[in-house]
Amino acid sequence: MADRIIVADDHPLFREGVVRNVKRLMPNATIEQAASVAQVWQLAKAGSEPRLIVLDLCFPGTHGTAHIADLRQAFPRTVIVVVSMLERPSVARQAMAAGANGFIGKSVAAGQFCDTLLAACAGQALVCLADQPALACAAPVPLTPRQQDVLRLITAGKSNKEIARALGISPFTVRIHVSSLFKALGVGTRTEAALRGLGL
Structure with a gap:
């Protein structure tokens, strides 16, 4: 069965750009799109646990990182990568603390986006912001x-x-x-x- 990937952003043009890059990286995956957190939940629950969720940080009606923490708790094996226009280290730390596997600023180059996404899927915890080298978070400790x-x-x-x-x-x-x-x-x-x- 092909890996399921959900790309979620409330801006259709940006979302389509992310989808194109993900398709290039993972041509055999099934990619689904969501324009809201509610749609993410609907898609995620509709089949097997997603392999990857590429998720905007800010959606209308959401505040902070609660939606990331909720998704992490519901789908512990899913790789969650946040892509956000809020490109501040403090915001990235909050997203990672909530359970994201990676954080990518929306103004990074496509190559940086793809490299960080692949690294997150391979088990690395990375923060990638524009004009900065990707920052590896502390190596994960095996925890239950x-x-x-x-x-x-x-x-x-x-x-x-x-x-x-x-x-x-x-x-x-x-x-x-x-x-x-x-x-x-x-x-x-x-x-x-x-x-x-x-x-x-």
Whole structure:
């Protein structure tokens, strides 16, 4: 079965340009287009888990990176690459902390876009902004899916009680996961863990 790829942007002309580049890189993939976050969810749930979602950061009616975090939780194996006109390192860090595998500025050259997209699909975590070399985030540490969830929520500044509510588990279980996460990352505090989650 061909890989499923979703390209999501509310600007049709830009979206078509991304689709053309993705087709050139992955000619055998099935590429679907979405103009809204709602359409992304509709397409993503309609079949097998997507191999890749190329996603704008800003859609009408969305704020911040919540839609990235929600997609990451629902589709843990999907590569999510954010492409945004907000080309600031702080914005890129927020997107990566929410669960994106890569962040690409909309004003980068097509070659940089393609190279970063392929690197993200190969397992690298990269931020690529215009006039800057691609920045590799910290090498990913092998974490269990639950540890990844906990790290994402710690990085978002959530307390153990808030993490427990978000994941539907008890605060005691959260403490166990936090302890094992600290050991896996080689850190001793939530701040250090959050910095690792941000790729710093």
